[in-house]
Amino acid sequence: MSFNVLYPIAAPLTFSLLEPVLESKRPNQPGFDTDDLESAFSLILQEGQVEAQASFRIVREGHVHSMHPAIWYEAYRIGREALLNAFRHSEGSEVEVELEYAPNRLRLAVRDNGKGVAPGLFSSSGVGHRGLSDMRERAERMGAKFKLLSRAATGTEIELSIPGHVAFATHIQSRMSILAQA
Numbered sequence: 001m002s003f004n005v006l007y008p009i010a011a012p013l014t015f016s017l018l019e020p021v022l023e024s025k026r027p028n029q030p031g032f033d034t035d036d037l038e039s040a041f042s043l044i045l046q047e048g049q050v051e052a053q054a055s056f057r058i059v060r061e062g063h064v065h066s067m068h069p070a071i072w073y074e075a076y077r078i079g080r081e082a083l084l085n086a087f088r089h090s091e092g093s094e095v096e097v098e099l100e101y102a103p104n105r106l107r108l109a110v111r112d113n114g115k116g117v118a119p120g121l122f123s124s125s126g127v128g129h130r131g132l133s134d135m136r137e138r139a140e141r142m143g144a145k146f147k148l149l150s151r152a153a154t155g156t157e158i159e160l161s162i163p164g165h166v167a168f169a170t171h172i173q174s175r176m177s178i179l180a181q182a
Helices: 038-042 069-088 119-123 130-141 169-181
Strands: 055-061 094-102 106-112 145-151 155-163
Touching: 038 069, 038 094, 055 169, 069 094, 069 106, 069 155, 106 119, 106 145, 130 145
Parallel strands: 055 094
Antiparallel strands: 094 106, 106 155, 145 155
């Protein structure tokens, strides 16, 4: 049985971009940096929560932009959950993270070539199935688009697309400096 699932989600920004991130929530390991999602994702296997049975690679397109700490944290949590799901459940031989830094957006994609996601799991709120719903809710809170693409026996892709004016600190700093001059 084959299925294809696409769940685009977009919502207006519902939390203040100026809220501070509690340092206790941030990963407290060497290599973590608010500008470096690539390094943070590369360390996930070292956490010891999963054993990689699949090959793992990270592809970055564009130049790393400085991110607002709250947005970095939410993007990291979504990517981390997607990676852990891929390693734990996909039964695939390849897992890939793609980070695309473009002037108008940050795009994060996590994909595998595994067995796919059963359609009911995305909307499930049962025990053990909150990960996908939590990712969707995190994306909604920051005004990002969230997609889940899955097909039986060909794998799953989770895509997060965050508008540049939300994701990148330079956009926020420019708006704040304009407001300060007014």
